Amino acid sequence: MPWDLDNERPIYLQLMERIQQDIVSGVYKPGDKIPSVRDLALDAAVNPNTMQKALSELERSGLVYSQRTSGRFITEDAGMLKELKRKLASEHIQTFFQKMRQLGFSDNETLNIIQEVIKGENV
Amino acid sequence: MKPILECRRLTKRYGSFFALSDLTLTLERGQIVGLLGPNGSGKTTLIKLINGLLVPTDGYIAVDGCAPGVETKKIVSYLPDQDCLGDQMRVREAVSLYTDFYSDFSTERAKKMLDALEIDGSLRLGALSKGTKEKVQLILVMSRDARLYVLDEPIGGVDPAARDYILRTILTNYNEEATVLISTHLISDIENVLDHVLFLKEGRLVMNETVDEIRTRYGKSVDALFREVFRC
Incomplete structure (x- = not known):
């Protein structure tokens, strides 16, 4: 494949x-x-x-x-692997915020939405 | 070590028409190179010059340091853009013809690939579909341990699944010292397996770069760049 x-x-x-x-x-x-x-x-x-x-x-x-x-x-080297994980995570998050900005949400609004979604899932 | 292919100001003229003009080019060993260009841009002319089927009007061409001829045919494995075997011949007869003809031919490798594609050795070539016949020819060509493989449109007539198999065949069988030159229109299908691409336009070499250089510089695929350069 x-x-x-x-x-x-x-x-x-x-x-x-x-x-x-x-x-x-x-x-x-x-x-x-x-x-x-x-x-x-x-x-x-x-x-x-x-x-x-x-x-x-x-x-x-x-x-x-x-x-x-x-x-x-x-x-x-566990430290290096951890560092890589963090780097990849922050890249994903940046892409996500960028997309949310394109939808017209400020970063704070996006954070609120994230919390709402998490709460929604917990109900 | 000499480059596997060297052309200097290579020119092929028919009357007043220049099929190739002033082509200067060096191919190193261990690369897979795409020869790209629209119809009539000189791809097959260059390939025929490499194989000694045409004689240059002007300029210099050498394969592993020798002018194309008997010696270079020993190290160049060539897939022409048309049928080169008679329809009456059976698949297994074609295999033994190649075994007799080329000392670097691996009968075992050819049989293995024919088995993998479930091609019956007793069938006559004329009884095969266009795509299957192309597969047989490619198997014969890739079963040689050549130093330069020259494939003229190897994936034109076959379905996408067979295309993948053929690309895998090329990747599996070429050794790190060998160079593969592939001409095709189906750029997006083969882009990922190429090191280098050559763009021919009206008989002239207009681009000679690695795939990743093109993507870095232009931010687009070779396929997209091709469509832009050769927009009709």
């Missing part, structure tokens, strides 16, 4: 996001070995060089590390 990629943004960025997502959601656990570039590229149906670039960038950020002979692994 090819990965769901959009048409506007660079492919390697989207591959990075997808792998980060998989790390946060537990598809990959800390210390797990990740599949080879070739297998990942095949799974995503993308060019292997593009996948290579995405993994190199993740490696540069420290989220994955490579061991010369045995492949690439997910970091076991």
Whole structure:
């Protein structure tokens, strides 16, 4: 099943996001070995060089590390994983607020709506 | 190491018509490259020059440092844009023809792919549908361990599911040292598997960039950019 990629943004960025997502959601656990570039590229149906670039960038950020002979692994640094989770959360929230602003709600109004919705669900 | 393909001021002229003019281009190893352009922009002309089926009017072309000829045919696996095998031939005869003809041909790989697509080896090519025949030809071409694969419209006639299979076939079978040059109109289908794209317009090379460079710079897909550059 090819990965769901959009048409506007660079492919390697989207591959990075997808792998980060998989790390946060537990598809990959800390210390797990990740599949080879070739297998990942095949799974995503993308060019292997593009996948290579995405993994190199993740490696540069420290989220994955490579061991010369045995492949690439997910970091076991709990602080870094927590940091990633926070970063992704704040990105989602910013996108959400942006959309609410487009609907004409101020950020405070949006906060009120959120609370109403949460209360509504609790009733 | 020499580039797998090098063209310098390559020109092909028919009378006063320039099918290709002044094309300068280098392809490195280990890439999948899209050759894109509207009808009559020179894609097939370039492909035929690479395969020695046409002779340049002017300029230089070399495959792995050699002029196209017997030596380069050993390392170039070519899928023409039309049927190249007789209708009377059976699928398994086509496989043995390729086995005899090309020392880098893997019979085992071809059989595995034919099995995966449930294509019966005893059928005559003339009895196959257009799409199935295209699949057979692509399987033959991708079963070689070539250094340059030149695929002229490999996905034009097949359904979307088979297109996915063919793209997977290309991704699975090419090795990291090999280069694949694919001409097509169906850009959005293959965009994600390409490193580089080349845009040809009226016989000239008007763009030579990576897919992600294009997306970064223009904020749009190669497909969308193509539609803009070549708006009719």
